[in-house]
Amino acid sequence: MMMRPLAGTVPVVIAALTMIHLLTALPYVALAQEGLVPEEVSTVQLGHGWRFTDGNGMTLYHYESDQKELGTSSCTDACAAKHPPLLAATENPEGLPNWSVITRPEGSRQWAYNDMPVYTFARDAYAGATFGEESAWRVAFQAMITPSGLSTFKTVAGHVLASANGMTLYVRKEESPSEPRCNAECLEVWPPASAPWVASGIDAFTIVARTDGLYQWAYKGQPLHLYARDSKPGDLSGDGADDLWAAMILEPAPPMPSWVRVVGSDAGELLADSDGMTLYVLNEDSNAAEATYLGSEECFGDCIAANWSAVQPQSLTPPVGNWSTKVNEDQSLQWTYRGRPLFTSKLETKPGDLSGILPRSHMSWRPIMYRIPTIQGTAFRPY
Amino acid sequence: MVFNSRHLPLQRFLVSFIFASFFVVAGPIQAGVAEKKTLGFVVTDWNTAMYETLFMDECPEGPTPGNYEIWEASVTPEVRRSYPLMLFTKLRHINNRGRNGVNVCDDPVSFDDPPLKIVEGKYAYGIDLDGNADGTATPKTCEHKNFTSLNGAPGIDNQMYRLMGCVEAWKSYGHIENNANSHRLSSGLGMILIEVTNVDDTANDDSVQVGFYRGIGSYNLDSSGKVLPYASYGIDHEDGLPRYGDIVSGKIVDGVLKTDSADVHLPFFGNYQYMNQVFRDMQLHMELPLDGKPVTGSVAGYYGVDQFYSYVRGMLSTFPNRHKFSCPSIYVAAHQLADGHPDPETGDCTTLSSAFKFDAVAAFINHPEQEERIAGSGQTSP
Incomplete structure (x- = not known):
């Protein structure tokens, strides 16, 4: 009689474990397709x-x-x-x-x-x-292939390895599976990225069997940790902590020219020129129908000359990330961001100003936000 | 009682109990020293202080007309018929009724719109900012007409109310300030944090410090959309310094906080406009209940004409008609009614005496390691 429950449980457990193992192994299937692309x-x-x-x-x-x-x-x-x-x-x-x-x-x-x-x-x-x-x-x-339970997430520093819900994962200097440096109280601040005990390693992802009984994911031989003070996906507050910890950045964010600054504004951190003046992109093909519906007047032609200053390089330079230079019709040079011309607003006088965002021009002129703020219920659309 | 090592568990318990009691009882009190308290508040609602009567007695000529009405009255029926039938297209043309198609808000002095209808009533909210009950010019003010407070005090300075009190959209039932409050509440942008430090007695204290900050992040709301008391907010800072952070001296009298007059920067977001508002010679009055209930307060000070018109211009450029007044009328009247801070060269006043009402709830304000600016020190936001 005592064996009945057990007898009924074992197949279920085996089935569950098989399922978990299959889930962690599924990415192998996708990996096999790498490189199989059309000639074009x-x-x-x-x-x-x-x-x-x-x-x-x-x-x-x-x-x-x-x-x-x-x-x-x-x-x-x-x-x-x-x-x-x-x-x-x-x-x-x-x-x-x-x-x-x-x-x-x-x-x-x-x-x-x-x-x-x-x-x-x-x-x-x-x-x-x-x-x-x-x-x-x-x-x-x-x-890229990640085990179930892990993912990648886009942050201001680039694409990072993250937990399934997007929380950034970190590695500690000089820590390896055989030499764990973060134990006991350290783990309260830097919890391990825990792995199911039945999971198996995938490609660069391996399992660390910790002495405290936990199983922890490691990437390229470096045990992965969460950071307790990160509060939302994309946070990087543990990056550089104590000069020991670094976010597991898989693909760094595109570089920016040296003259570009990140400054604070009432809308959040945005990109500015070397003087701290807010940079705006001109969306020359903004939605004309929407603009007409709102009765707004987009700022082109003479309006640009009156209100905006082109951001000009000293010479044509090779592209830097999303930034490049172009020659205008009047042979003047201008910086572009993601292919759109860059300006500063003549209405603004000090770093972080946002006078360039006027309702009648918000269709076509947008600041470049470094961190995208959550702005529910407004029509503010940062670039 | 002297603790030694044998008392360590008891000592730990008592210390923990004292700290726990401090947070439970004090609510928004943040200071680590029991004798000096810190009170934090987050502003939840911000409105121009408008004294409104049931039948708009303050505006004997009625509400001021809008851009569309002004245009309609200025053209012949033939011209009216020549405009596009589609409303939005028509309004776009009417917005640009200046010479060479210039927008009414971009070049207000080039229009000859009728004067703005302004408040003619006797009463207003606000305070006597200039200490001059008869409204004659002083070295710091221009001649203006004073109001009387609702409790009969003379010499009330509130030219902002005189300017905007007959604009329907600006009234308490209008959409402008309701929209702005809604935008702030849903976005967390333009969030004002007020921190009272150095408090010995929350009922009466003759020397406290009041800091004004911009909050970052979203409001903490309950399920009905109201702002929760005792939530935590971070302040906007850059390079270790708050982007806002003016600190002024004040006192608490019978549970009401009153600040000294000082220039203060306050953040603003609403109707898609961002402003680093500068209030010249600002004074704040605010109740200090410590039971978690919403707090009401008021701010009076001088508000820059250029700053105000920038807000109006940005807002009206899109929908001059919808807001029921015209940029040229506002621009002219604002300069005529300005009563503070004469330009040293022209003598024309550059600011409008004004009063604003606000609601707030208790909050914890989290500071990064920082230095702070002192209001009136001449420093500006980075």
Whole structure:
């Protein structure tokens, strides 16, 4: 009689363990697909995955609206002019399990990744630029493999390794699986990234069996910890703590030119020029229909000259991250951010000013926020 | 009683008990020294102090007309008919009714709009800022007409109320300040934190310090959307210094905090406008109940005409008609009614005496390690 419960429990436990193990092992399947791309597509390996590009190295994108009906494209006409589809020469790819060819509304064939059509962005000025990643557009990307329970998360410092709910993971100097340096009280501030005891290592992820009985994830041989004082996904408050701890940054954020400063403002931290004056991007193709609906007057032409100063470099320079220089029609030089021209406002007098954000110009002029604040219920849309 | 090592567990217990009691009883009190208390508050509602009568007696000529009405009255029916039928398109044209299509708010002096209808009533909220009951000019003020307070005190200076008191959208039932409060509450932007330090007695204390800060993060709301008392807020700081953080002296009289007159910077967000507001010669009055109930208070001081018009311009550029007044009328009247801080060269006054009412709740204010600025020291925000 005593054996009955046990007899009923064992299969359940085994089934559960098998499930957990399968979940942690599933990424192997995705790994096997690495490199299997159409001839028209290339991959760029980043710290947190692979970015897809066309044959010229131009970044490929997905359009969120295409999710409504997978396997179809909803970007046509003017949209397609700004976001040219990556056309396919063949009909049915073989041996490319994640790639397919869809038929566009006008009849041409377009590559799709996981049934999501891929596009380039006409304004991407150079190979590797990702200027098109805004509003409803996302870079076509194969994320790196992480065990279940871990993930990657985009922070101001770049993409970091994170817990499943996005909390940043940290490593400690001189700590290794065989030489744990954070124990007892230290673990209250730096809790280990705990792993299921049945989990198995994946690629660079291994399991540390701690002497206190806990199992802890390690990445490239470095045990991973959370930081108790981080309060929300993306926080990095433990980075650099005691000169011992560092966030596990997989892919650093794009660099910025040396003249760009981060300054505080009433809207949060934003990017400014060397004098601390707020930088604004001009969105030349802002939504005209929306502007008309609001009765607003966008500021172009003479209005720009009256109210804005172009941010000018001394000479044309190679791109730095999302920053590049261009030659205007009048042969003047100007800095651009993500392909859009940069200005400071003539209405502003001191660092952190936000006078450039006027309702009638907020459609086309936006500051560049370093940290995106949560602003619910307002129409303020930082770039 | 002297503690030795044998008493250590008891000692720990008593110390813990004392600290626990301190937080439970004191609520927003933050200081580590029992004799000197610190009281923290977060402002939840901020409005221009408007004395409003049931039948708008303060505005005998009625509410001031808006941009659309002014345009409509100034053109012939033929011209009216020549404008687009679509309302928004029409309004866009009307906004730009200046020469060469200039926007009414961008170049207000180039328009010949009718004068703004202003408050003609006797009573107003506020205080006697200039100490001059008859409103004649002084070295620090321009000639102006004083109000009487609701309890009969003469010499009340509140030219901001005289300016905006007949603008319907600005009244307590209007959308402008209600929108601004709603925007602040939902976003946490423009959050004002008030910290009273060096408090010996919360009922009567002749020397306290009052700090004004910008809070960061969101308001802590209950399920009905009201701001919770005793929540924690961080202050906006940069390079170890608060971006706001003026500190003024004050006193507590019968449970009411009163600050000395000083120039104070306060953050503002509303109607999509950010402002680092400067209040010249500001005084604050605020009740100090320590039971967690909402606190009411008022601020009186001189508000810059340029600062105010910048807010109006930014707000009205999009919807001059919706707000039921015109930029040119406001601009002209604001300069005519300015009563404080004469320009040394022209003699024209540059600020408007004003009064604002606010609500607040008790809060814990978290400081980073920092130095603080002293109000009136001439320093400005970084």
